[in-house]
Amino acid sequence: NAGVTQTPKFQVLKTGQSMTLQCAQDMNHNSMYWYRQDPGMGLRLIYYSASEGTTDKGEVPNGYNVSRLNKREFSLRLESAAPSQTSVYFCASSNSGGQRPQYFGPGTRLLVL
Amino acid sequence: GDSVTQMEGPVTLSEEAFLTINCTYTATGYPSLFWYVQYPGEGLQLLLKATKADDKGSNKGFEATYRKETTSFHLEKGSVQVSDSAVYFCALSEGYGGSQGNLIFGKGTKLSVKP
Numbered sequence: 001n002a003g004v005t006q007t008p009k010f011q012v013l014k015t016g017q018s019m020t021l022q023c024a025q026d027m028n029h030n031s032m033y034w035y036r037q038d039p040g041m042g043l044r045l046i047y048y049s050a051s052e053g054t055t056d057k058g059e060v061p062n063g064y065n066v067s068r069l070n071k072r073e074f075s076l077r078l079e080s081a082a083p084s085q086t087s088v089y090f091c092a093s094s095n096s097g098g099q100r101p102q103y104f105g106p107g108t109r110l111l112v113l
Numbered sequence: 114g115d116s117v118t119q120m121e122g123p124v125t126l127s128e129e130a131f132l133t134i135n136c137t138y139t140a141t142g143y144p145s146l147f148w149y150v151q152y153p154g155e156g157l158q159l160l161l162k163a164t165k166a167d168d169k170g171s172n173k174g175f176e177a178t179y180r181k182e183t184t185s186f187h188l189e190k191g192s193v194q195v196s197d198s199a200v201y202f203c204a205l206s207e208g209y210g211g212s213q214g215n216l217i218f219g220k221g222t223k224l225s226v227k228p
Binding site: 102 | 145147149157158159202215216218
């Protein structure tokens with residue numbers, strides 16, 4: 001039982017390049033989330049997927065797209081990376097309902113030059 | 114909108130000292146409250162939670178009580194260890210309505226424990 005896994009662990013991009021961050025969970029959770037973590041800002045929600053086939057914007061969605069490929073996988077795409085997207089990205093999953101805790105992956109550290 | 118405010122860090126303590134990290138929240142409805150911990154280079158781990166007023170969450174010697182009257186969820190530990198050095202995040206999630214249980218995080222409090 002691996003929990004939530006993310007790939008890659010670290011990536012360096014040049015401004016304007018694109019990439020996809022991958023996330024998978026093996027806990028049969030309905031909901032999945034993408035956050036970014038910046039110093040002094042806590043975690044901010046980028047996009048979430050309440051269930052397979054649905055996605056919704058969070059607090060900071062600009063510059064990102066997501067795909068809920070199936071119940072296990074939720075990817076985050078940067079179409080044209082910008083230095084402001086330098087951050088640590090975390091994927092999380094949970095069962096439906098606000099009382100359920102979220103379980104986080106180990107994170108992807110992204111540097112955009 | 115809903116928000117979470119944590120005491121600013123960093124907090125530096127000696128081993129076996131008493132720890133309090135303050136957390137207050139603003140929310141409509143009846144949120145669930147969480148404390149998460151992030152060790153260096155790792156993702157966030159759930160430390161404890163409370164889902165209704167007067168509930169006490171506890172884990173690994175840490176405790177927090179959901180106080181609706183003061184809208185607070187302060188984290189406490191009676192005797193910290195060097196291994197408790199980490200960043201601690203307070204978070205809230207609305208109940209069964211609202212935004213499907215999305216978490217709203219505080220900015221985090223970095224704790225360093227010296228031997």
